[in-house]
Amino acid sequence: MSRVKKDAAIRREDILNATLAAIEDQGIDRIRGADLAKRVGVSTGLIFYHFDNLENLIVSAFRFGASRDMDHLRAVLESTDGDSATRLRAVLHEYGPTGTAFGWRLWIESWSASLRNPELRKVVQTLDTGWRDVLIDLIEEGTRTGEFHCPDPAAAAWRITSLLDGLTVQQVVFDDAVTSEQVADWMELTLSRELGI
Known part of the structure; x- marks a missing residue:
């Protein structure tokens, strides 16, 4: 696996872990792309690059x-x-x-x-x-x-x-x-x- 693909896989996993933590902390109905991006330290665009939309991310x-x-x-x-x-x-x-x-x-x-x-x-x-x-x-x-x-x-x-x-x-x-x-x-x-x- 190339370094870029490995980094992307790690970043994707970071987003998934952050999403689960956010759901546990505040509930599904309060999940926002911008909040998740801030938690992970990435742009909101990167969140939706990996998952297209919030429903798919959840x-x-x-x-x-x-x-x-x-x-x-x-x-x-x-x-x-x-x-x-x-x-x-x-x-x-x-x-x-x-x-x-x-x-x-x-x-x-x-x-x-x-x-x-x-x-x-x-x-x-x-x-x-x-x-x-x-x-x-x-x-x-x-x-x-x-x-x-x-x-x-x-x-x-x-x-x-x-x-x-x-x-x-x-x-x-x-x-x-x-x-x-x-x-x-x-x-x-x-x-x-x-x-x-």
Whole structure:
């Protein structure tokens, strides 16, 4: 790769990271090309040279964040030794508000914006499905080895992620309406009920 192409790729990544940070800080509806250019230290023209328009930039930023998130999830799975329950808990830790995954403020912003943006909806749904598929695989694995007792891993994964989504929204949006300790306790109760562990 030539130096010019490498520099352009780095600059593009800087813009995407700055866009995600700005969305998390102030929301999608307040994103402005000039503000992003100032954050990155480039011209507004360069922002739109790379992304054409603001909507494309926002979708690209979420796509970039989702890809990075799934790479991180794979790394967590590869680095977590132990039985299926240990690996499942590691994934749920990352998925929840305690982990380093896609910021929950970004998730909430993306869900809201997805109602009006079909392209963003596809990106968000792909990320959501990716996380759930990992959980399904882990639950199926644990069921095969006898660690879990679960007649329907896909349904269990849906219920587990839905519970965690709802609790996390309460914690993030409503300033700790539920505590991290409550989320952890209720998740353990759910795992016990859903998987027999």
